[in-house]
Amino acid sequence: MTVAVVLVSAGKGARLGASVPKAVVSVAGKTLLELSLMHISEFKPDQLIVVAPEGLTAEFERLTSKFFLDFKVVTGGSTRQKSVAAGMKEVTSDFVLVHDAARAFTPKEVFDRVKGALEWADCVVPTIKLSDTVKQVNDHWVDKTVDRNQLRLVQTPQGFRVSTLRDGLSRAIADFTDEAGLLESIGVPTAVVDGHEHGFKVTTPSDLERARAIFADVRSGIGVDAHQFSESGTLMLGCLEWPEYRLLSGHSDGDAVAHAIVDALLAAASLGDIGSNFGTDRPEYQGASGELFLREALRLLSDAGFEPANVSVQVVADEPKIGPRRLEIEQHLSLIIGAPVSVLATTTDGLGFLADSRGIAAVATSLVRMRG
Structure with a gap:
């Protein structure tokens, strides 16, 4: 089994409120891109493709070269789905893990679990259980309380058979927030494995504060x-x-x-x-x-x-x-x-x-x- 990693890091980080793209925001003296690459290097993929914001490919090549000798940096698109598609054009492996640079603290063990599940599933996502009570609401009123035992929060890396993901991307008629959702829309079943609490996504200023509090050097x-x-x-x-x-x-x-x-x-x-x-x-x-x-x-x-x-x-x-x-x-x-x-x-x-x-x-x- 050969496995590639496509690291999606082309986001502008508008909700983060930073003056630079999200992937080059720093925590503990390193950019989110570098922290992501550090964990990916421990996983040792057969191929690495980094999807960068427009105009920053040279800088992303410099940062990636700290951790990898053999890699490819490509320019992303205006949406996550377009960025993933750009990265997938370079994949030559049988399987691929698509990961967000914004989830920079996801440990190697999650990558290993997703890769392991690809031996029996074409689409795999890491998830964590909800600890809060969940309500379905309509305007300002609760419709019902949802059984949280049947719900999961989905993280990355998400794993796919390359041919399956390429087929899904070619048939997409809408923009999905993750690739598993795209494949679900065309009937591909999704397997789940355990994620990790450190796999949270840095999206808002409070997420960044949380990351700096936890991982401060x-x-x-x-x-x-x-x-x-x-x-x-x-x-x-x-x-x-x-x-x-x-x-x-x-x-x-x-x-x-x-x-x-x-x-x-x-x-x-x-x-x-x-x-x-x-x-x-x-x-x-x-x-x-x-x-x-x-x-x-x-x-x-x-x-x-x-x-x-x-x-x-x-x-x-x-x-x-x-x-x-x-x-x-x-x-x-x-x-x-x-x-x-x-x-x-x-x-x-x-x-x-x-x-x-x-x-x-x-x-x-x-x-x-x-x-x-």
Whole structure:
């Protein structure tokens, strides 16, 4: 059995409200097209045809080449049915799975189930059961409650014997929302297999929000820093001045809180640490402020496609007392970082060099997420 996949991705996404075609909208740093191709590559079809919007075939070829060496990109039509027909012209396999790029999270197991059912059926669709009660309505009144046990929500990929689908497309006298519906109209029976909850279709802004909430690329990092007090200068901690305390010693301003946060942010995005990015061999950072380090770290984070989601930092010191200025520090750091920052404080209970107020340490954790 040879099986092709026709990936329909020519939709404009009008209901999504995006400024670009739906297939190139991003979730977790990848386009819906790329996410679809990732799952299809795991399935390993004998042939792949990608149906692209007009004018975007070159871009779709570039994106598809990340996952496949042998493939074909064709231009779609004004309707789904016309786009499928365009893709089917290139199919040379015995069987075909027609899939929507808008269902970018459908796992390989669904492709496998549909392919398996094609051994005994010419038309196969994956479905999921309804969890809500279903009412048939007329205007503003309920006609009756429908038995939901007899109903299914249909997903893709939908599988077909190629000759059967081509026959249906050649005989179509109406525009159908899916190919199984077209074949049903000419008397071809449709078999069902289990779909998957991740096979939902991204159609509206709320669908996109759901996808980004479920599949967001969120990473955590941790950073630690400690400095002892110098003989002079004014303490900088949390990017704020503490006039009653001496400066912390270091190549820069010694702001242990800011430095720990920088390390946590960089670690979360696998971008090294404060030393490898702003080390003592960099004279331009001599005496630099903790705020400068934070802003530079945020720039590196953004260049890598990430944004901070949350930061928490624990100050370890006998002095200064953080409590009276906690809210001020949190607000100031949150404004710099562009994400919520929480600040806590503790002592070492008489242990170590921090116990006699010779210095300050800080431990920070961060969450960063890939921009959608």
